[in-house]
Amino acid sequence: MTETPLTPEASVIVPSRGGAQRLPRLIGALAAQEDAPPFEVHVVVDGDVDGSEAVLAQLAAEYPVLDLSWTVFGENRGRVAALNAGADATSGRILIRADDDLEPGPHYIRDHVAAHDDGPGGAIGLYVNVLEPTPYQRAYGDAQDVLHREHAYALPADQQWRHWAGNVSVPRALHEQIGGYDPDYRQYGWEDIDYGYRLHAAGYPVVIRPELETRHHAAAVTTHSKAVRALHGTAARNLFVGKHGAAPLGTIGAPRGAWGAAVRLVALGTTEATLTRSSALIDAVADHLPRGLARRLIALQVEGAAEAGRAHPHRAQRAI
Known part of the structure; x- marks a missing residue:
């Protein structure tokens, strides 16, 4: 049976x-x-x-x-x-x-x-x-x-x-x-x-x-991989805002103050090509810098990439 x-x-x-x-x-x-x-x-x-x-x-x-x-x-x-x-x-x-x-x-x-x-x-x-x-x-x-x-x-x-x-x-x-x-x-x-x-x-x-x-168990994370994801992910966030409005997310721009100004400055020159060069340099020197300085450099790269995707979504038009 x-x-x-x-x-x-x-x-x-x-x-x-x-x-x-x-x-x-x-x-x-x-x-x-x-x-x-x-x-x-x-x-x-x-x-x-x-x-x-x-x-x-x-x-x-x-x-x-x-x-x-x-x-x-x-x-x-x-x-x-x-x-x-x-x-x-x-x-x-x-x-x-x-x-x-x-x-x-x-x-x-x-x-x-x-x-x-x-x-x-x-x-x-x-x-x-x-x-x-x-x-x-x-x-x-x-x-x-x-x-x-x-x-x-x-x-x-x-x-x-x-x-x-x-x-x-x-x-x-x-x-x-x-x-x-x-x-x-x-x-x-x-x-x-x-x-x-x-x-x-x-x-x-x-x-x-x-x-x-x-x-x-994610793949090995580098500054480059994280920043590229921030670039493309923030461009996709613009699609969310187009569908549902910005209110569900609260503030979506770069932070204010001196740090926000630095993030926006980095974003001005950020493309996937520039991320390849600058992120590789950060990864190469991170272990040789004071931990606090390395952390700020990585954060600036990732947040700058995210701001570039938000403000300049044409730089991140890649399907997956």
């Missing part, structure tokens, strides 16, 4: 591009879940540039008890398309987004599902970054990671939607109600914040939950 498979209570959606080296850690952690309701895992490979599909086939054989499936796009279509396709390909009541560089703990599924016991809304788990000790990370990144979490937990309830990212969950019915992720976001970033805001604007609570904190 064939046993009828259980309908999944949760669907884990994993958008992935170039994730062949990252996926084994994530899938292994999901296969080791404890006290979890029935769940499925669906990976959407956004253009297979590194043999990710073959890795997934190996993982499916290694963990036969895990309900693992995947979709492979023939070309790069972007994270929004991957997230929406993953939702369409699954059936669980709760949709859990897990980016491919996460390392979930043993109660990841249990806790995400339980976060919705009190009614519909969005649940956010912050990252606990596990990053290589680059000059950027030593001088700036480690301290910023701590400050980021402290700031997030201190936010009032009606502003926590701003931290919607790669470790979140929402009831499927609510995802469908707001229309999924917005396909207009093709540049780096802000599809997440847009989604979180639309949940909030529809009247649903979006809550950061400490029990959902998850280890995050």
Whole structure:
């Protein structure tokens, strides 16, 4: 007699591009879940540039008890398309987004599902970054990671939607109600914040939950990679403002005072090409400077790039 498979209570959606080296850690952690309701895992490979599909086939054989499936796009279509396709390909009541560089703990599924016991809304788990000790990370990144979490937990309830990212969950019915992720976001970033805001604007609570904190193995961060993301991400922020207005974000310009003037001055000459040269120089000297000076130089580069993207969005017209 064939046993009828259980309908999944949760669907884990994993958008992935170039994730062949990252996926084994994530899938292994999901296969080791404890006290979890029935769940499925669906990976959407956004253009297979590194043999990710073959890795997934190996993982499916290694963990036969895990309900693992995947979709492979023939070309790069972007994270929004991957997230929406993953939702369409699954059936669980709760949709859990897990980016491919996460390392979930043993109660990841249990806790995400339980976060919705009190009614519909969005649940956010912050990252606990596990990053290589680059000059950027030593001088700036480690301290910023701590400050980021402290700031997030201190936010009032009606502003926590701003931290919607790669470790979140929402009831499927609510995802469908707001229309999924917005396909207009093709540049780096802000599809997440847009989604979180639309949940909030529809009247649903979006809550950061400490029990959902998850280890995050991002690629090695350099001043260059962080500044380029700031450049493109802030240009995408302009799209958000065009859709929803500036009021949800508060002040979006450069800071005031002498530091703000310095940020705007750096922004005047910032392009992706200039960032390649100046950021490489900062990374080369950061370990040889007093820590405070190195931190300010990195902050000036990153904030200047963000201001360039806001004030001069034509410099950041790159789809991902």
